[in-house]
Amino acid sequence: xxxxxxxxxxxxxxxxxxxPSKMFMLYQKGAYYDVCSIGNQNLKKILTSDKxxxxxxxxxxxxxxxxxxNIPIAVLNETPEARANASYFSFLVLEKKLLIxxxxxxxxxxxxxxxxxxxxxxxxxxxxxxxxxLGNTIKEYSDKTNSRQTYKLYTVQIDTHKTFAIDEYYDxxxxxxxxxx
Numbered sequence: 001x002x003x004x005x006x007x008x009x010x011x012x013x014x015x016x017x018x019x020p021s022k023m024f025m026l027y028q029k030g031a032y033y034d035v036c037s038i039g040n041q042n043l044k045k046i047l048t049s050d051k052x053x054x055x056x057x058x059x060x061x062x063x064x065x066x067x068x069x070n071i072p073i074a075v076l077n078e079t080p081e082a083r084a085n086a087s088y089f090s091f092l093v094l095e096k097k098l099l100i101x102x103x104x105x106x107x108x109x110x111x112x113x114x115x116x117x118x119x120x121x122x123x124x125x126x127x128x129x130x131x132x133x134l135g136n137t138i139k140e141y142s143d144k145t146n147s148r149q150t151y152k153l154y155t156v157q158i159d160t161h162k163t164f165a166i167d168e169y170y171d172x173x174x175x176x177x178x179x180x181x
Contacts, residue, residue, distance in 0.1 A: 019038065019042045019045055019046070020045075020046060020049065020052045020055075022038065023035045023038055023039055023046075023052065023055055023056065023059070024052075024055060026038070026059075027055055027058075027059055032059040032060075032062035032063040033059075033063040033065075035055065035056065035059035035060075035063075036056065036059045036060040036063045036065050036068060039052075039055070039056030039059065039060070040056070040060075040068060043056075043071060047075055050075075050076055050078050050079055050081070050082040053071075053072050053075055053076055053082075054072065054076060054081075054082065054085045056072065057069050057072035057076070057085065057089055058085075060072075061089070061092065061119070064178045064179060064180050064181065065181055066092060066093060066096045066121070066180050066181070067093075067181060069089040069090075069092070069093055070093070072085070072086065072089055073086045073089050073090050073093070074086075076089075088117070091114070091115070091117065091122075092117070092119060092121055092122065094114075095114065095121055095122055095125040096121060096180055098112070098125070099121075099124075099125055099128060099153075099164060100162060100163060100164060102128065102132065103153070103154075103155050103164055104155060104162055106134055107132075108132045108134060109128065109129045109132065110129060110130065110132070112129055114126075114129075120151075120166060120168070120178065121166070121180065123143075124141065124151055124153055124166050127139075127141040127151070127153075128141075128153065137154060137155070138152050138153070138154045139152070139153040139154065140152050140153075141153070148170055148171050149168070149169070149170055150168075150169045150172070151166055151167065151168055151169070152166070152167040152169070153165075153166050156179055158179070158181065161181070163179065163180050163181060164179075164180055165177065165178060165179045165180070166178045166180070
């Protein structure tokens with residue numbers, strides 16, 4: 001019985017010690033949702049490493065899990081790179097919150113000037129600020145660099161949580177559906 005307990009405890013320690021490398025491997029495969037989930041479940045184990053907290057945060061960002069960026073924003077402060085990542089994540093959380101407010105309260109934001117980012121959320125935020133299309137429930141935008149790429153922005157409610165979705169189209173064919181939770 002004692003040997004069984006020691007084997008089980010050793011296996012658990014090995015599995016838990018390997019969480020960062022598992023996250024990295026999944027991230028490289030593009031399994032962002034899985035990395036975000038594993039990181040969220042094991043946050044206490046990765047909090048001591050800015051590198052793995054950033055990996056977790058970028059995975060959550062790529063999985064459209066913007067609200068999970070709040071803890072990384074708070075803890076990423078040890079190195080210049082970590083602080084830059086925290087600022088970037090804060091910027092995207094702000095854009096998400098402002099878009100929710102604008103979409104649900106029918107607010108234009110033409111006078112608002114924020115830095116640009118290549119992130120989809122940031123690009124759509126910029127399009128909305130320049131052309132809010134207040135009368136439309138579905139806002140449609142064309143990509144400035146590729147006329148074949150278009151986007152639709154609209155509100156979505158999940159249970160009682162108000163948020164929004166962005167659909168990406170290429171030649172009028174839906175290629176990706178994002179719901180920003």
